[in-house]
Amino acid sequence: MGKPIARQNETDVNKALDVSRRSFIAKAAIGAGAAATVLGTRNVAIGSDTPDTSRPIKIPDEFNLATKTPLKKADFPMTGAEVFARVCKEEGLAALFCCPGNYNVQNAIALEGIPTYSGRHEGSMCHAADAFTRVTGEVAAASGTEGPGFTDMICAIASANAARSPVLVLASNMSLFTEDTEAGIQLQYQQPATEGLKKYGKRLITPGRVHEYAAYAFRQLRSGIPRPVHIDFPSEVYRAQFKSAADLAYYFDKSRYRTDSRPHPDPKDIRAAVELLKRAERPMIVSSNGVFYSRAWEALKALAEKAQIPVVESGATKGQFSDAHPLSANAAPSALVSADVVVLVGQYCMPTIGEFAFGPDAKYIRIDPSPEDIGRNLPIDIGIVSCEKAALEALFNEIPAMKHDAWVAEIAAARKKFEDECDSFYKLGLSYTDAVHPAVIAKELSDFLYRGNIPKEQTTIASGGYGIARYTRRWLRGYRPGQIMNGAYQYGAIGPDVGYSVGVAAAVQNGVGVQAAYKGHPVVCITGDAGFGYTAMEMETLSKYRLPVIVIVYNNNAWGTWTGNRGNSKTLPIHLFQENLRYDKIGEALGAHGEYVTRPEEFRPALERSYQIAAKESRPSVINCQAKKEFWIREQYPPGLLGKVEPGCMSYYH
Numbered sequence: 001m002g003k004p005i006a007r008q009n010e011t012d013v014n015k016a017l018d019v020s021r022r023s024f025i026a027k028a029a030i031g032a033g034a035a036a037t038v039l040g041t042r043n044v045a046i047g048s049d050t051p052d053t054s055r056p057i058k059i060p061d062e063f064n065l066a067t068k069t070p071l072k073k074a075d076f077p078m079t080g081a082e083v084f085a086r087v088c089k090e091e092g093l094a095a096l097f098c099c100p101g102n103y104n105v106q107n108a109i110a111l112e113g114i115p116t117y118s119g120r121h122e123g124s125m126c127h128a129a130d131a132f133t134r135v136t137g138e139v140a141a142a143s144g145t146e147g148p149g150f151t152d153m154i155c156a157i158a159s160a161n162a163a164r165s166p167v168l169v170l171a172s173n174m175s176l177f178t179e180d181t182e183a184g185i186q187l188q189y190q191q192p193a194t195e196g197l198k199k200y201g202k203r204l205i206t207p208g209r210v211h212e213y214a215a216y217a218f219r220q221l222r223s224g225i226p227r228p229v230h231i232d233f234p235s236e237v238y239r240a241q242f243k244s245a246a247d248l249a250y251y252f253d254k255s256r257y258r259t260d261s262r263p264h265p266d267p268k269d270i271r272a273a274v275e276l277l278k279r280a281e282r283p284m285i286v287s288s289n290g291v292f293y294s295r296a297w298e299a300l301k302a303l304a305e306k307a308q309i310p311v312v313e314s315g316a317t318k319g320q321f322s323d324a325h326p327l328s329a330n331a332a333p334s335a336l337v338s339a340d341v342v343v344l345v346g347q348y349c350m351p352t353i354g355e356f357a358f359g360p361d362a363k364y365i366r367i368d369p370s371p372e373d374i375g376r377n378l379p380i381d382i383g384i385v386s387c388e389k390a391a392l393e394a395l396f397n398e399i400p401a402m403k404h405d406a407w408v409a410e411i412a413a414a415r416k417k418f419e420d421e422c423d424s425f426y427k428l429g430l431s432y433t434d435a436v437h438p439a440v441i442a443k444e445l446s447d448f449l450y451r452g453n454i455p456k457e458q459t460t461i462a463s464g465g466y467g468i469a470r471y472t473r474r475w476l477r478g479y480r481p482g483q484i485m486n487g488a489y490q491y492g493a494i495g496p497d498v499g500y501s502v503g504v505a506a507a508v509q510n511g512v513g514v515q516a517a518y519k520g521h522p523v524v525c526i527t528g529d530a531g532f533g534y535t536a537m538e539m540e541t542l543s544k545y546r547l548p549v550i551v552i553v554y555n556n557n558a559w560g561t562w563t564g565n566r567g568n569s570k571t572l573p574i575h576l577f578q579e580n581l582r583y584d585k586i587g588e589a590l591g592a593h594g595e596y597v598t599r600p601e602e603f604r605p606a607l608e609r610s611y612q613i614a615a616k617e618s619r620p621s622v623i624n625c626q627a628k629k630e631f632w633i634r635e636q637y638p639p640g641l642l643g644k645v646e647p648g649c650m651s652y653y654h
């Protein structure tokens with residue numbers, strides 16, 4: 001064991017950071033589909049550390065030309081694809097992520113001026129759409145061609161469904177005429193393949209109803225519990241010609257085919273909830289997805305402060321209740337068991353009994369827009385059917401000002417205990433000097449993001465990985481809505497993280513929704529070596545669109561499953577990779593900056609260099625952190641692979 005690394009250069013390095021928002025936005029404010037607006041010049045070389053300086057990686061001139069080409073807004077006569085795209089534009093579809101295919105629909109959407117990003121794999125692009133919705137609250141679309149392009153998206157659709165993300169999944173699907181014939185290639189019945197993975201789906205078969213079914217799609221996407229919607233287009237629909245609106249059935253404006261009205265709570269339920277809360281000594285609010293999608297964070301804060309009720313977060317996105325607030329219980333896991341009344345707000349992905357750390361005698365109030373879900377998995381004492389924001393506002397109006405000082409002090413003590421434990425893990429991690437321990441990555445990243453020159457609210461995080469995430473989640477904090485995208489979340493897919501980072505960075509690049517105030521700033525993505533292998537080619541997508549993502553790869557030469565097989569020499573290789581792989585070189589080959597970090601003291605300088613490149617050049621980076629798989633063995637390298645407690649900063653499953 002060695003000595004902890006010195007931090008003598010920290011101040012000097014922070015002073016050296018030149019990451020003013022104004023200078024960065026000037027370089028980075030590109031819109032998708034218009035990526036070259038700040039790529040600016042012809043023959044843009046990606047970076048100075050590209051492998052062959054005689055043939056530098058460059059962005060094609062066509063990107064710049066595309067930014068100068070005026071949009072061609074469709075008007076009658078229109079095709080079916082154009083009619084659908086027009087509805088997408090009017091509904092505020094915020095972005096499209098795709099691979100080439102489903103050409104008519106993709107092109108029509110891009111020509112409407114909707115930011116459009118093209119990547120290397122339909123699955124990654126669908127993950128990008130999922131992540132985009134989770135950090136903006138806005139609807140995004142993913143598109144693939146028929147057959148393999150569509151099935152490539154299945155894992156991502158399932159992940160978005162588990163996360164309750166309003167993703168619009170679009171796919172072409174050959175022609176009605178050739179149905180059942182196996183003529184040509186790529187015929188498939190798509191809708192059965194997404195059964196159980198979506199809120200609504202439809203194969204469009206009647207050209208004259210294309211506008212009507214676009215309305216179906218957005219009615220589902222913009223109401224109730226969000227989940228994916230899947231539309232597949234045969235050629236007879238997207239190529240259909242319409243001379244005027246009279247050729248289309250049910251051709252009404254969105255103000256007439258759906259409503260923005262939301263369910264409000266029954267006053268009797270609100271009074272019952274207030275009576276229960278008045279009797280509580282240690283009440284707790286669990287804020288989850290529904291608070292984010294109903295934009296209820298101000299109502300949440302007002303209620304929490306008026307009644308002095310601590311708040312803990314769960315769900316697919318974090319930050320709607322600031323971790324800087326004294327009532328935040330996100331980093332106070334040992335206190336959860338003491339809560340006597342728990343208010344679940346917008347907890348769409350419900351835990352079963354025992355999955356949340358509350359005690360067996362806790363009483364539950366659940367606020368949810370969907371009455372058929374209240375009581376599922378967890379017995380409740382009071383159910384309130386309502387839009388989350390409306391219910392929180394009603395509770396605020398009904399509840400008297402209350403004090404729970406002793407309970408808040410207990411939360412603070414638990415937070416201190418947790419932070420002390422994290423510090424002890426960090427000190428242990430620093431003592432392992434021949435590789436980079438995950439506690440070092442987590443603590444140093446946290447210090448850089450929240451205690452250096454960068455405003456702590458600024459950086460949006462795609463928090464992924466498996467074993468590394470058991471550490472980084474302990475140190476990551478959310479200080480504003482949409483700041484942390486909680487990885488693959490309940491579906492638990494390995495590998496979407498770089499794809500997620502495309503969506504997160506596109507949202508920040510364009511300043512969409514709650515990312516508006518942080519437009520153009522660098523993004524951080526955390527992943528493992530196993531996960532990086534799935535979506536690493538999207539480093540090229542990040543580089544091509546000048547999306548400044550710092551991808552931190554925890555490289556321990558193994559799948560996270562290896563520990564369960566370490567006693568079996570025959571099966572162990574199934575769980576291992578080659579050692580010391582250079583993921584940083586993959587990044588460099590695809591246009592990114594690369595860093596290879598093999599010792600603890602190298603991580604922070606590599607992070608600072610990568611951030612500077614992100615801020616000044618709008619370039620992504622790969623920081624390949626060389627660890628060792630034995631770090632997960634507690635008896636050999638304490639504290640080993642960590643457990644987790646939900647809800648709170650460590651929560652992942654629900």
